[in-house]
Amino acid sequence: MSETFRKFLRALPDFPAGLPEFDPATAPQDPAELFRQWLDEALAAGEPQPHAFSLATVGDDGGRPQPSSRMLILKNIDDDGWHFATSRTSRKGRELAAAPQAAMNFYWPSQGRQVRVAGPVAELSAEASALDWADRPRSDGSSNPGWQLYAVQPTEYEFWQASNDRQHVRHRLGRNGVPAD
Numbered sequence: 001m002s003e004t005f006r007k008f009l010r011a012l013p014d015f016p017a018g019l020p021e022f023d024p025a026t027a028p029q030d031p032a033e034l035f036r037q038w039l040d041e042a043l044a045a046g047e048p049q050p051h052a053f054s055l056a057t058v059g060d061d062g063g064r065p066q067p068s069s070r071m072l073i074l075k076n077i078d079d080d081g082w083h084f085a086t087s088r089t090s091r092k093g094r095e096l097a098a099a100p101q102a103a104m105n106f107y108w109p110s111q112g113r114q115v116r117v118a119g120p121v122a123e124l125s126a127e128a129s130a131l132d133w134a135d136r137p138r139s140d141g142s143s144n145p146g147w148q149l150y151a152v153q154p155t156e157y158e159f160w161q162a163s164n165d166r167q168h169v170r171h172r173l174g175r176n177g178v179p180a181d
């Protein structure tokens, strides 16, 4: 089974042909603007949920740091940071209360693009959290005081573009979008 499965995995498709070119020298300097451009292009390419990302947090496993990750939806980007919302009593909510640092990872297979964003996490206001809860699809008008809007305040970014010739492009930026390489 394991050898068959290994071969099965090896035979699965690689990146699709016709990937877009990416030249960091001509890209918007503002990481939020570049992200918005890539998000729009992912949507136009047919990605069903381009605003979905994996959020990694760090917990504690008997004194050892234990990362965990799960998919979430991006809610906004503004001066507070990159917003997401969840329940404060969830695993990630508890982990963020103890260790307010996180990493986000967006992946758009049709474009061969990945965006990584990481940094400290701030809790946004009760008003903004209530608005996010009320705004969710199929809202029933109820309130949920445990619902919390958070913002990652990025200290690092990486925009990664796969290339069909395997010369993948990695564009790394620090705080305020200053190039990191």
Ligand SMILES: Cc1cc2nc3c(=O)[nH]c(=O)nc-3n(C[C@H](O)[C@H](O)[C@H](O)COP(=O)(O)O)c2cc1C
Pocket: 049, 052, 068, 069, 070, 071, 072, 073, 074, 084, 085, 086, 087, 090, 091, 092, 093
């Ligand atoms: C595409 C997708 C989007 C999701 N969006 C959210 C979200 O915005 N907020 C949320 O709390 N959970 C969301 N979930 C569920 C989470 O992945 C997760 O199962 C849940 O929040 C519990 O995570 P935790 O136990 O690690 O805290 C989403 C799941 C998927 C697959």
